[in-house]
Amino acid sequence: DGGITQSPKYLFRKEGQNVTLSCEQNLNHDAMYWYRQDPGQGLRLIYYSQIVNDFQKGDIAEGYSVSREKKESFPLTVTSAQKNPTAFYLCASSYDGYNEQFFGPGTRLTVL
Amino acid sequence: GESVGLHLPTLSVQEGDNSIINCAYSNSASDYFIWYKQESGKGPQFIIDIRSNMDKRQGQRVTVLLNKTVKHLSLQIAATQPGDSAVYFCADQDPSGGSYIPTFGRGTSLIVHP
Numbered sequence: 001d002g003g004i005t006q007s008p009k010y011l012f013r014k015e016g017q018n019v020t021l022s023c024e025q026n027l028n029h030d031a032m033y034w035y036r037q038d039p040g041q042g043l044r045l046i047y048y049s050q051i052v053n054d055f056q057k058g059d060i061a062e063g064y065s066v067s068r069e070k071k072e073s074f075p076l077t078v079t080s081a082q083k084n085p086t087a088f089y090l091c092a093s094s095y096d097g098y099n100e101q102f103f104g105p106g107t108r109l110t111v112l
Numbered sequence: 113g114e115s116v117g118l119h120l121p122t123l124s125v126q127e128g129d130n131s132i133i134n135c136a137y138s139n140s141a142s143d144y145f146i147w148y149k150q151e152s153g154k155g156p157q158f159i160i161d162i163r164s165n166m167d168k169r170q171g172q173r174v175t176v177l178l179n180k181t182v183k184h185l186s187l188q189i190a191a192t193q194p195g196d197s198a199v200y201f202c203a204d205q206d207p208s209g210g211s212y213i214p215t216f217g218r219g220t221s222l223i224v225h226p
Contacts, residue, residue, distance in 0.1 A: 103155030
């Protein structure tokens with residue numbers, strides 16, 4: 001059963017702590033993306049990767065970091081440098097970047 | 113995309129009516145357009161797409177219309193059902209530069225009344 005998964009669904013973090021959000025896909029897609037969504041807002045691109053071992057900053061990369069060591073995995077770390085990290089985080093993948101994106105179920109991060 | 117306030121544009125319809133959701137895009141170089149549906153607390157789901165060599169494409173109960181002259185995209189949902197209640201996003205992609213990053217609109221909230 002192919003798809004894209006994110007874990008955990010809910011995450012709580014204390015201020016000053018780094019936290020890593022998981023994203024895995026078994027669709028054999030080359031391109032992967034991380035978005036942030038705030039209430040009543042659209043999707044804002046954090047980072048994207050078009051191929052293994054390569055990734056690019058999106059519009060709001062400050063305070064975030066990623067890695068792409070395997071084709072199926074694209075974890076996102078929210079660092080303590082991100083001043084307002086409470087949001088809904090969405091991971092997506094695309095076959096070659098020029099087709100529709102498949103989204104995961106999202107991780108809701110709350111900073112306490 | 114645009115970002116004005118915290119309130120999404122909202123479309124309220126009665127069950128069984130046809131719905132039309134509109135989207136304006138700004139990049140005249142965009143050549144691929146997608147509609148997504150996002151239910152509350154979930155990730156967006158692909159509904160339908162269209163490339164710039166077409167002006168209309170139909171799916172099951174949905175139709176996408178593309179007017180490149182005025183940079184406008186619309187999604188028509190026939191016989192709207194309560195399960196269609198969600199936020200609908202349009203996205204456009206510009207292939208120039210080699211990076212295929214979609215630009216998402218803010219979204220429109222569709223509310224279907226039984």
